[in-house]
Amino acid sequence: MSDPRTGSGEVRVFADYQRDFTEVADVVVVGSGPCGAVAAYELAAAGKRVVLLEEGPPFTPADFELEGSLSMARTMREGGLRFTMGTVMPTMQAIALGGGSLVNSAICNRCPDFRFQEWANEADLARTSRKDLEPHYDAIAAFLGIAPTPDAVQGPRNLLFRDGCKQLGYGSEPCPRNVRECRGSGECFTGCRARAKQSMDISYVPAAIQLGARVLTSVRAEELLSNGRRVTGVAGRVVAPFSGAPGPRFRVEAKAVVLAAGVLASPLLLQRSGNLANSSGQVGEQLQFHPGTSVLGVFPDPVDPIFGATQGYQCLHFLRDGFKLETLWAPPGVLAVRMPGMGHQFKQELLDLRFATVFDAIASCHRSRGRVRERGKSLQPSMRWSFHPDDAAILAHAVWVMAEIFFAAGARKIVPGVASHADEMHSIAEAESLRSRPPRARDMVCASTHVFGTARMHGDPRHGVVDEDLKAHDLDNLYVVDTSVFPLSPAVNPMFTGMALARRSALALAERV
């Protein structure tokens, strides 16, 4: 397969652009994250001339920084420090060839059928069900080698989660992930140096290139061009990696545009392109997150958490209660942000890390919604969102369950990361206050990397931006295929469902263009 880094063949990098240029294609795809990459591949496989645009640069193992903050500064938009106003919700979006797949934990869950039924009720959908999407999930799973994480690379910290769940009778299972020959280095967040994670830059993107797709990195789409009910292409600028310094201008003229710039960028591109596809008024609305929080547990014996798949085990037992539980690891500098204390106490917490592991919960929060608008003329988002108290109660319940699992697995203490409660708890009896006096939204240290809703799919053009093929209701040849089209949370990690929907959409588009 082509090496995206060389700049040869059909991948262009910053150094390749000397002057303004124009490309012509059947389809231009904006964004090389999981959804855009799948769409580009399927369209190329159908014989279409595809141009894939990506604002970020390609990364190789030599480019990865193991230190968390340095890594975030290079791979994430705004250094990974974005947050909402209203209720503060930190959130991260990648800027790289492969989008979020470069830095994510590779968890690939299928959205449960009960949630698709809720989507159908919420958004008048007639053919978006688990059954309808199953062939698309299957095709992607086969392509990426998605499989349950084997015990050999779980490491002690993931298996402690399994053991705690088992003690309590909560079903748990190895996370299915898009990896091949994972060696359990726990480095997914800073980039997989082993190239085991099948991120888009080493899977779907090179496969699309082999089928003739042209891939342009370090190019930022700034406007969708249109004429009446048709889009005619995309215009933008070359931007330098990391600094964003502007370079030459470009245009891609195409018979169809596929927008896959992500939940916070796609609506901004529509808004700044003459408020395109927005007769419903829903572009940039319905911003939703999976609010996430974590609990750290310290065990009597060394856990050596540095070894083990980043997120190797999960518990789906509470999906209908509104939350999912997982194991988690990240660079110590990132984990330290949520540790209590200063000076000697803080130092002690860091020393305890060798004996520690982290569990996290993500919650489906349908009552908590917000909106996104452009911040000035920057193409950066200004977000407002509020955490509904009933949704916060779901996450508070999850904190209590994580405490239960830790003590069932033999933890000697937990650090719940809840402002209204003790910094540390040493027994299930001490942790009982998490159940009897549940933390409120403002008490919990939250973050979210799962975002949805800002260009939602809806059967009725008056209430949504795209139809079930992900075609804009208002235009004949514009498709939005990223996770912004989800009408509600998928209950589980979103990437796989986003890709399945993108695949279904790309196959429909291939018939029309």
Ligand SMILES: Cc1cc2nc3c(=O)[nH]c(=O)nc-3n(C[C@H](O)[C@H](O)[C@H](O)COP(=O)(O)OP(=O)(O)OC[C@H]3O[C@@H](n4cnc5c(N)ncnc54)[C@H](O)[C@@H]3O)c2cc1C
């Ligand atoms: C740290 C982290 C861990 C995660 N772990 C998991 C996990 O294990 N499992 C899971 O299911 N989900 C996970 N997620 C979420 C998952 O990565 C996202 O849901 C997924 O990447 C969304 O795919 P997408 O294609 O919609 O958008 P993105 O992945 O955000 O891709 C959008 C792409 O468009 C590019 N782009 C944006 N604007 C422009 C522009 N104007 N011009 C050109 N290009 C542009 C961006 O640079 C980016 O590459 C995680 C996310 C993060 C940040």
Ligand code: SF4
């Ligand atoms: S755990 Fe390590 S080897 Fe496995 S996919 Fe993640 S970064 Fe790669």
